[in-house]
Amino acid sequence: MSETPTIHALDDATVRRIAAGEVVERPASVVKELLENSLDADASRVTVAVEGGGIEGIRVRDDGVGMTADDLERAVEEHTTSKISSGDDLAAVGTLGFRGEALHTISAVSHMTIRSRPRDGGRGHELTVEGGDAGEVTPSGCPPGTVVEVTDLFYNTPAREKFLKTPATEFDHVNRVVTQYALANPDVATTLEHDGREVFATEGTGDLQSTVLAVYGREVASSMVEVDADDAAGPVTSISGLVSHPETTRAGREYLSTFVNGRYVTAGTLREAVLDAYGGQLAPDRYPFAVLFVEVPPDAVDVNVHPRKMEVRFDDESGVKSALTDAVRSALLDDGLVRSSAPRG
Ligand code: ADP
Numbered sequence: 001m002s003e004t005p006t007i008h009a010l011d012d013a014t015v016r017r018i019a020a021g022e023v024v025e026r027p028a029s030v031v032k033e034l035l036e037n038s039l040d041a042d043a044s045r046v047t048v049a050v051e052g053g054g055i056e057g058i059r060v061r062d063d064g065v066g067m068t069a070d071d072l073e074r075a076v077e078e079h080t081t082s083k084i085s086s087g088d089d090l091a092a093v094g095t096l097g098f099r100g101e102a103l104h105t106i107s108a109v110s111h112m113t114i115r116s117r118p119r120d121g122g123r124g125h126e127l128t129v130e131g132g133d134a135g136e137v138t139p140s141g142c143p144p145g146t147v148v149e150v151t152d153l154f155y156n157t158p159a160r161e162k163f164l165k166t167p168a169t170e171f172d173h174v175n176r177v178v179t180q181y182a183l184a185n186p187d188v189a190t191t192l193e194h195d196g197r198e199v200f201a202t203e204g205t206g207d208l209q210s211t212v213l214a215v216y217g218r219e220v221a222s223s224m225v226e227v228d229a230d231d232a233a234g235p236v237t238s239i240s241g242l243v244s245h246p247e248t249t250r251a252g253r254e255y256l257s258t259f260v261n262g263r264y265v266t267a268g269t270l271r272e273a274v275l276d277a278y279g280g281q282l283a284p285d286r287y288p289f290a291v292l293f294v295e296v297p298p299d300a301v302d303v304n305v306h307p308r309k310m311e312v313r314f315d316d317e318s319g320v321k322s323a324l325t326d327a328v329r330s331a332l333l334d335d336g337l338v339r340s341s342a343p344r345g
Pocket residue numbers: 033037038041062064065066067075076080081082083097098099100101102103104145146
């Protein structure tokens with residue numbers, strides 16, 4: 001054994017990289033943060049283009065509000081945000097981001113270039129940050145909105161780099177993230193490109209059915225049944241969306257998407273609620289396609305969990321569950337797709 005260890009403080013750069021690893025796990029986590037920023041910036045068009053599964057490069061372009069030169073400089077600093085100003089605002093966060101750490105954190109473990117021009121006038125500027133070291137803000141002839149480019153992710157965190165999977169697997173994760181946000185925001189024209197090829201592009205017309213068509217294709221889109229329970233009883237304000245015919249299924253549960261107050265969540269309760277509605281009509285280990293928006297009063301749900309997890313906690317877990325089962329079941333019943341027997345389970 002070595003001698004008794006002595007305790008010492010880590011240097012700032014090391015602390016930063018450890019913290020970064022908590023938020024930025026893989027290319028898909030970068031895509032998630034950049035996409036959320038574009039949506040928070042009121043974009044109507046967002047393009048996500050990745051190379052090599054996102055390991056080589058990630059570019060997210062939007063036509064949102066953009067940033068001034070001063071804001072651009074502040075955006076990459078630690079704990080800087082335009083979204084809340086004090087702890088009091090935390091209770092009523094209306095944006096996807098608010099922690100003010102994403103850009104700072106990503107820029108600490110990559111090479112990042114941001115080009116931005118305010119939508120309501122003013123010139124464009126750009127800023128490059130290399131492993132946390134910000135350069136000078138310089139003029140840039142970019143269109144209104146913002147483009148963030150991230151390359152060489154984890155180049156200075158070899159431990160994290162080692163955990164990256166193949167480009168195909170990393171792209172899979174990226175695809176899932178962009179798909180969920182595209183479905184959650186039918187009014188935003190969302191495009192995903194991989195290695196220069198378009199994977200999907202939604203129109204941004206606000207129509208959920210055509211968004212599903214763009215993302216999942218014709219076979220799935222044509223099997224979708226509309227769910228609409230506007231005055232759902234109990235702890236739920238409304239439930240709307242689309243679910244597939246019991247025979248249009250996949251082996252993976254990732255096509256069963258639930259959104260609570262607009263936020264994508266993976267909640268076992270909600271998934272089970274949907275499966276129960278099919279009442280034993282699904283083949284074993286098969287999952288339907290679903291895009292379901294569950295609206296609940298903000299104080300009946302806790303979404304302020306870990307930034308990387310997409311979990312929620314409901315005050316009335318079983319009430320939400322049965323409301324969702326009822327809503328989906330009555331949509332399927334209306335279409336004659338399930339029998340009116342008791343739900344399984
Ligand atoms: P947060 O989203 O939690 O505020 P971020 O580090 O992700 O923290 O972003 C910091 C700030 O940079 C945001 O609050 C916003 O003002 C600005 N910003 C980031 N991305 C964009 C964008 N795409 N368009 C406009 N402003 C942006």
